[in-house]
Amino acid sequence: MSIFKKDLKVLLYGNMHGMYRCENLIKVLLDSGYYVSHVYPEFYLRGGVKQTPLTKLLNKVAVKFQLIEFFSKAILADAIYIMPMNAHLIKRAMLASKWFGNKIIWEIYDAMHTHFEGEKRLKETKPQDVDNERIALLNSHYIIHISKIEIEYWEKIFDLSIDKNKIYIAPIFSEPKLRHSRKFMEDSMLKICWWGSLLPIHGIDNILTAIQILKQKNIPLTCDLFGAAGSGYSQRFQEYQNKITEMGLEQTIFLRRDLKFADDSLPKYLVENCDVALGMFGENPRAQTAVGHKVVEALAMGIPTLTMKSLALDEFFNSELDLWTCQTSPESIAEAIIAIVNRTAYPVDWEKTRQKVLQTFSVAKYREVLNEVLSRVEDDLTRK
Structure with a gap:
């Protein structure tokens, strides 16, 4: 005061x-x-x-x-x-x-x-x-x-x-209390994480299809999707749970709502278990105007992050230097993740990006x- x-x-x-x-x-x-x-x-x-x-x-x-x-x-x-x-x-x-x-x-x-x-x-x-x-x-x-x-x-x-x-x-x-500690694919498994409210702007359908493509190419991975809790999200959560099952991805994609930022249980899990955080991949015009909380949160924790190219991203970042970006299509997402697994994606100084985020956001x-x-x-x- x-x-x-x-x-x-x-x-x-x-x-x-x-x-x-x-x-x-x-x-x-x-x-x-x-x-x-x-x-x-x-x-x-x-x-x-x-x-x-x-x-x-x-x-x-x-x-x-x-x-x-x-x-x-x-x-x-x-x-x-x-x-x-x-x-x-x-x-x-x-x-x-x-x-x-x-x-x-x-x-x-x-x-x-x-x-x-x-x-x-x-x-x-x-x-x-x-x-x-x-x-x-x-x-x-x-x-x-x-x-x-x-x-x-x-x-x-x-x-x-x-x-x-x-x-x-x-x-x-974002004011992160924790910092990324997992070594990349330390258990020979790519661990992908996403979190948010499962809105169309986030492009969840594109993420699911991209994971399906990666499984078909025998990329060793798991994907945790942390959907928002609350009565307003229950129907959407169940719809995606059904879709994951229909796509035969229930052993690869885990839709969860047991962890959250409010009690630090989700950040703790992310910094210890996430190799790559996924951002937004929505195809509607409004998706071009939003950076997304999850992108800022991930980068502030130092977690390597892949998100869509957008005008909003360019307002705050050099999208070819500060983080990984791709187009919104499932094929582009899958291709970008394969490059990450093969270590052929363009290099990013994640600590430098983290410091930039902590100052700007x-x-x-x-x-x-x-x-x-x-x-x-x-x-x-x-x-x-």
């Missing part, structure tokens, strides 16, 4: 999505000495509750209490900080800004409509049904996001131009960006 308090008052507005990001957002603001308050809509009104006449009445009352809290705090705040993945709150923030002169900071992190709907949906959006993300892109005073290339992608699909002076890039970050960088944005807010308010 900072000894000296700053004058700026920051009102955090939104639910806690991307929990690790939100935890660090709050910590950085408090450590930097800002006055911070938070309006948390789900404290009043949680989704997924069965609707009855009583719950509907309680919901109406809860919304009123939430609005009272928000506007009461907004009167006192210098900046309204819309938290990651909360663009649906932009209109209330805009109203408060109009009344009280607050500056709006929007941290995108992940835009819901581009994540779930895709390019076609956005192009067909009617003016009266324009998405909250578009409104927020145009009306936030400052925008913080994880990559420049994704902002450019949204400009294209939304058909708009965003003032570059209000955009700040704070990449995803860091909480320190996030802190630097937050303080720079809030410094501009202070300057704006001083000139008023």
